[in-house]
Amino acid sequence: MDYHRGMPELPEVEVCARGLARLVNGYRVDEARCTQAGRIVNPKGDAAAWVAGLAGRTLVDVARRGKRLILRLDDDRALVFGFGLWAEVTVSDAEPEELHGAVLWLTGGPDGGVRRALAFDKLALSTLSLEAWGPPAAGPPYDALDRRVDGTALGALARGRAGLKAFLTDERFLLGVGNGYSDEILWEARLHPRQPAGSLAPEEWARLAQAMRRTLEAAVAAGGEAGFLDPFGAAGRYERRIHHHGGDPCPRCGQPLAALTSGGRETDYCPACQGL
Numbered sequence: 001m002d003y004h005r006g007m008p009e010l011p012e013v014e015v016c017a018r019g020l021a022r023l024v025n026g027y028r029v030d031e032a033r034c035t036q037a038g039r040i041v042n043p044k045g046d047a048a049a050w051v052a053g054l055a056g057r058t059l060v061d062v063a064r065r066g067k068r069l070i071l072r073l074d075d076d077r078a079l080v081f082g083f084g085l086w087a088e089v090t091v092s093d094a095e096p097e098e099l100h101g102a103v104l105w106l107t108g109g110p111d112g113g114v115r116r117a118l119a120f121d122k123l124a125l126s127t128l129s130l131e132a133w134g135p136p137a138a139g140p141p142y143d144a145l146d147r148r149v150d151g152t153a154l155g156a157l158a159r160g161r162a163g164l165k166a167f168l169t170d171e172r173f174l175l176g177v178g179n180g181y182s183d184e185i186l187w188e189a190r191l192h193p194r195q196p197a198g199s200l201a202p203e204e205w206a207r208l209a210q211a212m213r214r215t216l217e218a219a220v221a222a223g224g225e226a227g228f229l230d231p232f233g234a235a236g237r238y239e240r241r242i243h244h245h246g247g248d249p250c251p252r253c254g255q256p257l258a259a260l261t262s263g264g265r266e267t268d269y270c271p272a273c274q275g276l
């Protein structure tokens with residue numbers, strides 16, 4: 001089936017991290033291979049150095065912060081991955097034929113000895129010290145599913161006339177919400193994407209915080225967006241209702257959804273239930 005597949009955001013990366021949690025109990029990197037040095041962000045473009053630092057290391061933990069996937073190694077470093085358009089992480093017993101990125105061949109773990117290929121296709125690859133990716137700082141920026149993020153916390157971050165969509169997707173404040181899910185969240189909260197963030201009342205902030213949590217949690221529970229595949233090939237079932245649905249009837253009031261385009265990014269919303 002031919003799916004429209006959007007840019008992975010927090011829910012898809014969370015689904016990927018949960019899937020990979022099965023692969024971190026004592027799995028060892030037998031061999032690492034990079035097929036596209038340009039994907040390596042740190043050490044920049046240096047495939048040999050990236051690969052040399054991985055052989056013989058054991059994976060000890062998997063985590064997510066915002067839209068980044070983090071695999072902790074047993075030597076106080078972490079592999080950090082950024083998802084771009086079409087990015088895919090797969091686990092199989094063979095290396096994908098066309099791979100734009102890197103593969104880690106793993107052995108060990110509970111099934112002992114079976115070599116498996118953990119492949120990263122079209123992801124940005126970095127190796128960083130754990131200090132850089134240890135427990136999240138006091139914040140901001142907050143992970144969008146951080147328990148501390150409620151209406152009061154969001155309201156305290158907002159300044160000035162920047163619109164709500166720009167606010168939700170600004171990585172100085174929040175990590176994990178991008179162009180797609182921000183449209184779903186603002187529709188759920190009945191707030192206009194261009195409403196100045198500095199103008200919201202406390203009850204509107206509370207509504208926005210609840211809508212954000214509800215939307216992201218529902219998408220994680222559904223395995224991510226439809227068309228997204230987890231590392232073991234299971235397909236996501238979350239259907240976006242607003243983003244890329246300009247012209248369709250609003251699922252709440254039936255009026256046509258509107259589409260705005262700015263800087264090549266599309267914003268969809270309902271002019272009837274998300275008034276300015």
Ligand SMILES: [Zn+2]
Nearest residue numbers: 250253270273
């Ligand atoms: Zn509506």
